[in-house]
Amino acid sequence: MTDETRSPAVSRRHFLASVSVGVGAAVLGRAPAAIGQQVRELQVWHTEVEPQTVKTIQDTSIAEFERKFPGFKIKQQPLGWGDLNTKLLASFAAGSPPDLTHLNPFMTASLYVKNLLRPMDELIRALGEHDIHEATLKLQYFDGKYYGVTHAMGATYFAERRDLREKKGIKPPETYADMLKLAEALTEGGRYALQMPGEKLYIGFVHPAEWLAGNGGAWVDDKTWRPQLNSKAMIEALEYAQKLNKFQPQGWSGQKYLDTLAALATGKVAMAHLSGARTIGYIEKYAPENLRSPEAFMPLLRPHGPSGKVGISALDGENWAVFTQSKYPNEAFEFLRLFYKKEHYMAYCHSVPIHLSPIFKSMLNDPAYLANERIKKWRPWHDVMVAGLKANRFLPIGFSRPSDNLLPFLAELDGSGIVADMVVEVMVSGKPPKAEADRAQKRAEELLAQLGHKRWS
Amino acid sequence: MRKSALLGWLLLAPSLVLLGGLVVFPILYNLWLSLFDKHAFLPVQAFVGFKHYRYFATDAEFWSSFYYGVVYAGTTMVLQIGVGVPAALLLNEAFRGRNLLRGVVLFPYMIPTIVAVMLWKWLLNDSYGLVNHLLVTTHIAPRPVPWLGPDWIMASLVVTSVWQFFPFVVVTYLARLQTIPPELYEAATVDGASAWRRFVHITLPQTAAVLFVIVLLRSIWMFTKFDTVWLMAGEGGVSRYVRTLPVYAYARTFTYLQAGMGAALAVIMFAMLLVATAIYFKAFRGEETFA
Numbered sequence: 001m002t003d004e005t006r007s008p009a010v011s012r013r014h015f016l017a018s019v020s021v022g023v024g025a026a027v028l029g030r031a032p033a034a035i036g037q038q039v040r041e042l043q044v045w046h047t048e049v050e051p052q053t054v055k056t057i058q059d060t061s062i063a064e065f066e067r068k069f070p071g072f073k074i075k076q077q078p079l080g081w082g083d084l085n086t087k088l089l090a091s092f093a094a095g096s097p098p099d100l101t102h103l104n105p106f107m108t109a110s111l112y113v114k115n116l117l118r119p120m121d122e123l124i125r126a127l128g129e130h131d132i133h134e135a136t137l138k139l140q141y142f143d144g145k146y147y148g149v150t151h152a153m154g155a156t157y158f159a160e161r162r163d164l165r166e167k168k169g170i171k172p173p174e175t176y177a178d179m180l181k182l183a184e185a186l187t188e189g190g191r192y193a194l195q196m197p198g199e200k201l202y203i204g205f206v207h208p209a210e211w212l213a214g215n216g217g218a219w220v221d222d223k224t225w226r227p228q229l230n231s232k233a234m235i236e237a238l239e240y241a242q243k244l245n246k247f248q249p250q251g252w253s254g255q256k257y258l259d260t261l262a263a264l265a266t267g268k269v270a271m272a273h274l275s276g277a278r279t280i281g282y283i284e285k286y287a288p289e290n291l292r293s294p295e296a297f298m299p300l301l302r303p304h305g306p307s308g309k310v311g312i313s314a315l316d317g318e319n320w321a322v323f324t325q326s327k328y329p330n331e332a333f334e335f336l337r338l339f340y341k342k343e344h345y346m347a348y349c350h351s352v353p354i355h356l357s358p359i360f361k362s363m364l365n366d367p368a369y370l371a372n373e374r375i376k377k378w379r380p381w382h383d384v385m386v387a388g389l390k391a392n393r394f395l396p397i398g399f400s401r402p403s404d405n406l407l408p409f410l411a412e413l414d415g416s417g418i419v420a421d422m423v424v425e426v427m428v429s430g431k432p433p434k435a436e437a438d439r440a441q442k443r444a445e446e447l448l449a450q451l452g453h454k455r456w457s
Numbered sequence: 458m459r460k461s462a463l464l465g466w467l468l469l470a471p472s473l474v475l476l477g478g479l480v481v482f483p484i485l486y487n488l489w490l491s492l493f494d495k496h497a498f499l500p501v502q503a504f505v506g507f508k509h510y511r512y513f514a515t516d517a518e519f520w521s522s523f524y525y526g527v528v529y530a531g532t533t534m535v536l537q538i539g540v541g542v543p544a545a546l547l548l549n550e551a552f553r554g555r556n557l558l559r560g561v562v563l564f565p566y567m568i569p570t571i572v573a574v575m576l577w578k579w580l581l582n583d584s585y586g587l588v589n590h591l592l593v594t595t596h597i598a599p600r601p602v603p604w605l606g607p608d609w610i611m612a613s614l615v616v617t618s619v620w621q622f623f624p625f626v627v628v629t630y631l632a633r634l635q636t637i638p639p640e641l642y643e644a645a646t647v648d649g650a651s652a653w654r655r656f657v658h659i660t661l662p663q664t665a666a667v668l669f670v671i672v673l674l675r676s677i678w679m680f681t682k683f684d685t686v687w688l689m690a691g692e693g694g695v696s697r698y699v700r701t702l703p704v705y706a707y708a709r710t711f712t713y714l715q716a717g718m719g720a721a722l723a724v725i726m727f728a729m730l731l732v733a734t735a736i737y738f739k740a741f742r743g744e745e746t747f748a
Contacts, residue, residue, distance in 0.1 A: 082692070086711055114499060198605075203694045218612035251583035253694045254605025263584060414713030417696065424694045428607050443518075450494070450715065 026377040042074045042328050042335060042435030043098035045088070046151065047081040047318050053351040054078050060344035065335050072331060081318065082201060085411055092116070097325050100332040102151060102318035105139045106398040106410035110319070112142050113408045118322045120235040123333050127340050130323075131360045133391050139396055139405050140319050148319030149336070152349055152356040155385040155394055156206075156314045158194070158300035159264055159275030161186075163291070172300055174311075176240040179303045193247035194271040195264070197257035202274055203427075204420020205398050205413075206314050211237035212400040213312035219400045220407065220448075224456035227444035229422065230437035236305050238426045240434035245427040253428050261285060264297075275299065276316060277354035277385075280378055294380040299385070301393055315394035317359075354382050409453050418443045420436035490720035497714040509721035518705060519722070521642045526701035529614065529686070530679040536619040537675055538668075541626025546660075548627065549634045559631075566624035574688040576618040579678070581605055605690070614689045614699050621685065622678075626671055634660070634665040669741060676737075677730055683707060702726050 037178070042065075048054070054076065062074045077098070079087060085107060091097040103111070111117050111390030117140075124132070124146045130258035133153065140148030165172075173179040183193035196203060196231055212218055217233025221225060228234065249269070252260075258275060261279050264272040265286035272279065283297050291297070299303060320339075322332045346369055349356045353374040363369050364386060374380055388394055395402065397412055425431045491509060495502035505608040513519040548559050565573060580588050581604035589601035604613045637660065645655050661668075690696045691704060700708075702722060710719025 089714070090466040114501075172630045199692055200694050200696060201692070249583065249601075249603075251601065251603025251606045253607060254603060254610060254690070255582070255584065256693075259582075259584060268584060411716055412712075415708070415714065417708065417712070420694050421697045424607065424697065428695075447713065450718075 008056050026328040030322055031333040038327065040072050040331075042072055042100065044074055044076045044330055044332075044335065045084070045101040046076065046096045047079055047084055047102045048151075048352070048356070049078040049080060050352050053348065055354070056347050056351040057339075060347050061335065061338040061341070064338050064341075064344070065331075067340075069331060069334070071117055072328070074335065079281070081332040084318075085415075092325075095325070097323045099324055099328050100320060100335060103148060103321045104318055104398070104411070105148075105396040105405060106407075106414065108140050108148055108319065108321065109142070109406050110146055110411055111323075112140075116323055116325070116327070117147040118324055118329055119147055120149060120322065120333065120336075123336055124149060128360065130353065131362050133359050133361055133364070133389065135315060135392075135394055136142075136317055136359050136396075138317075140321070142406070148321045149340075150319045150359050151339075152317060153359055153385075153389075154276045154316035154355045154357060155299075155388055156274055156276045156316055157302065157384070157388070159261075159272045159279045160298055160300040161264070161267075161270045161296060161336060162294075162300075163296045163439060164270050164297040173303045175303050176305050177238075180240070180243055183244060183271075187247045191267065192249050192269045194273050195246070195248050195252050195255070195269045196273040197260050197262040198253040198255045199257060200417055200420040201414065202257060203253070203266075203423050204417055206274070207238060207241075208234070208237070208419050208423060209395070209398050209400045209404075210302055210312050210314055211241070211305065213308075213395055214310065215308040217307070217400060219410070219413065221403060221456070224384070224402065225407070225453055226449065226456040227441055227448060229419065229444050230434070230441040233305065233307050235433050235437050236307060238423070238437060241423065241427050242430065242433060253424055258282075271300070277378070277381055278352070280381065285431055294378055299381055299384045310391070310393060312393060312395050313388065314397045314399075316397055354385070357382070357385060408446060409451055412451055413444065416443070416447055418447065487720045490717055491724050493717045494715070495717040495720075497710050497716040497719070505717070509718050510725070512718070513721065513725060517670065518700075519702075521697075522700050522702045525611070525699060526680055526703075528611065529618075529682075529699065529701055530616040530676055532615050533618045533622070533679045534672065534675045536615065537623045537626050540619060540672065541623040541671075542630055542668075544623070545627045545630035545634060546656075548631055562627050563624050563724055565610070565621050566628075570621070570684045571688060573621045574617060574685060577613065577620070578605065578689070581613050605693075605695065608696050610690055610695045610698050614686060617689060618679070618682070618685050622675070626675070629667060629671055630664060633664050637663045672738060678733070680730065681726065 005175075016341065046057075048057075057076055062076065065074055066072060080105060081102075083443070084102065085104065088097065088101060088103075088107075108117070124137075127149065129137070132149070136150035138146075139150065140146060167184065168182075168185045170182050170185060171178075173182050182359065196207065209219070212228075212233055215233040215237050217231050218228055219235070220228055249255075249263070257274060260269070260272045261282040263269045265273070265282040271288060285291050287297070302313045303390040304311040320336055322329050326332055339348070342363075345358065345360075346363065346366075349358050349363070349369065350372050353372050358364055358369065369384075370376070370379075396405070398414060399405070404410065418440050422436045425436045426433050445454075492504060492506055493502045494505045494508075504665070544562060548555060548562065578588050583589050583601040583603045583605065588603075588604065588606070589598070592598040593601060603609060641659050641663075642655055645659060650658065660712050662731070680701075681703055682701070686699055686701055686704050687707065690699045691707075706719050706722035706726065709722060713719075
């Protein structure tokens with residue numbers, strides 16, 4: 001082999017130099033992405049944890065956002081709403097809240113008074129201020145500005161075995177007295193009439209708020225913010241709850257919301273006290289096949305108390321909020337525009353039909369929205385919600401009246417468990433409602449004073 | 458001499474920094490925090506001195522939490538000893554399958570708390586739990602017992618906790634049992650001592666020191682136990698029937714959002730344990746025990 005035919009010799013130094021140049025060129029070639037253009041991440045927290053909902057958001061609004069804003073990535077974090085408050089407050093303490101998040105309406109006032117929220121009037125107007133349902137529009141409206149927009153509405157109510165009630169020839173109850181009669185009639189043969197969820201959140205906050213609202217009461221005095229836990233309205237409601245307890249399985253207070261849905265679907269109880277359209281999933285999965293229809297299972301709106309005029313239920317619907325500390329507020333608002341873009345939003349609402357009902361009045365009656373197979377099958381459930389909305393039968397979770405959105409201490413009242421203790425003592429331990437209400441009143445007054453919200457003398 | 462002292466301090470420094478940062482600072486910070494009205498997460502605070510301590514002195518919730526804490530810690534500790542010591546004695550005997558059983562006994566202590574609690578909640582559920590199913594089908598109970606309801610939740614919590622933590626007693630006690638010289642038992646047997654007398658006069662004195670430590674540690678750990686109690690009933694309406702002091706401190710901090718009051722409760726618990734431990738040492742730590 002001659003020198004001419006041999007491969008050129010490559011020294012180690014030459015080889016290393018070539019590799020270094022190559023690597024350097026490769027790095028520099030990507031420099032704009034690697035150095036100049038940091039990938040900016042928009043943190044979005046929300047409370048819709050169903051996998052199909054998470055995927056829908058990813059495939060629709062997030063995908064379009066990332067196409068429109070190539071330098072941005074959106075990181076969505078679904079959280080159970082029981083975890084939301086603590087995690088959110090911890091993120092504030094750490095100085096790094098998400099750019100965009102769901103908030104429980106009962107938390108919003110507390111954050112607003114601390115100047116932590118950005119107004120979003122421009123967005124609301126762009127979405128169609130007059131098309132947003134009145135049940136949600138002004139929940140985060142303070143001092144003439146909007147500070148939130150509800151992501152979707154989900155009504156709560158009783159879910160009943162309509163077939164069993166109709167067999168007894170009993171009409172849907174209008175009053176506490178009607179409900180007690182119905183409960184008595186449906187408790188038979190080892191089956192109980194109803195079951196409440198045992199979680200503190202529900203029996204210590206959601207339901208008592210409904211009881212107060214449906215019996216002419218309120219958490220606190222409108223002007224002085226003095227708690228009203230031993231008011232006539234609350235005591236009457238407690239007496240009702242105590243009587244209702246006789247028609248529940250003994251161990252209900254140790255069980256959870258989802259247990260009550262399973263008990264309804266499997267025929268152990270005739271009514272789940274707290275239900276939304278998620279119940280449909282349980283019915284379709286666990287109820288006997290011949291009963292999986294609105295002929296057997298229907299929602300039932302709440303009865304009212306002796307001092308009230310109309311029964312009130314909780315409306316499940318967190319609102320989107322953008323914080324003053326958000327890193328990318330403009331992009332957060334841009335994302336929201338895409339989230340509410342008709343095709344994206346309809347897909348979102350269809351990901352858990354009826355549970356995620358649209359906030360837009362036009363969409364609630366849109367044939368394209370109503371064409372969803374599950375909505376078609378369970379249309380009476382949708383209709384009950386729409387009828388309830390028309391009749392003002394819903395208030396946001398934990399609200400005893402619309403103006404509760406101005407109370408900056410509802411989250412603390414819920415968290416304290418003061419009301420839950422009162423309800424459990426009355427319902428399960430059978431203690432006198434008046435005495436327990438007085439005790440709770442004293443504790444609530446102490447709490448509000450400690451939190452600096454005492455306005456009464 | 459000064460050089461060697463300096464070197465000594467230098468060598469000690471990493472440990473001192475670690476101890477200071479991880480033990481002393483948090484305790485002092487907590488003490489300081491307890492003197493403030495402080496929001497748990499937001500930068501809102503005001504100095505209030507000993508107000509929180511005065512408040513808890515007359516707070517019915519505090520005293521009820523203290524009561525539940527003592528009942529829970531006392532009952533679980535006694536039962537852990539009651540189950541753990543006989544189990545250790547049994548596992549100290551020679552029999553076929555002993556090694557396997559020693560491993561199996563450790564199982565509850567090895568699994569995560571959340572798994573243990575979920576398991577027991579399933580077993581005890583009054584709608585679909587195995588325990589109630591067995592009780593009803595064998596006609597021991599006419600209807601399901603609400604184990605997770607207010608009347609039974611403390612008993613359920615105690616059972617769960619004893620099941621989960623008695624292996625600690627077994628392992629610790631067994632380790633000591635294995636170091637007792639067999640000659641002592643042989644001599645006693647030759648002298649005609651019964652099994653009971655051998656236990657009382659040899660085993661108990663020999664294991665008194667380890668029992669002393671077990672009682673001390675288990676009492677402290679059960680009095681400050683949070684996770685098992687919280688997971689069993691913390692979010693439920695029945696939580697007030699098992700609301701021990703750690704749970705109350707957590708609630709004050711993270712659900713009432715009153716970090717100052719939560720800190721004050723932690724300080725009070727710390728003081729209670731210090732006093733109880735001091736009394737315990739004074740009462741039971743005789744010279745002969747550790748001879």
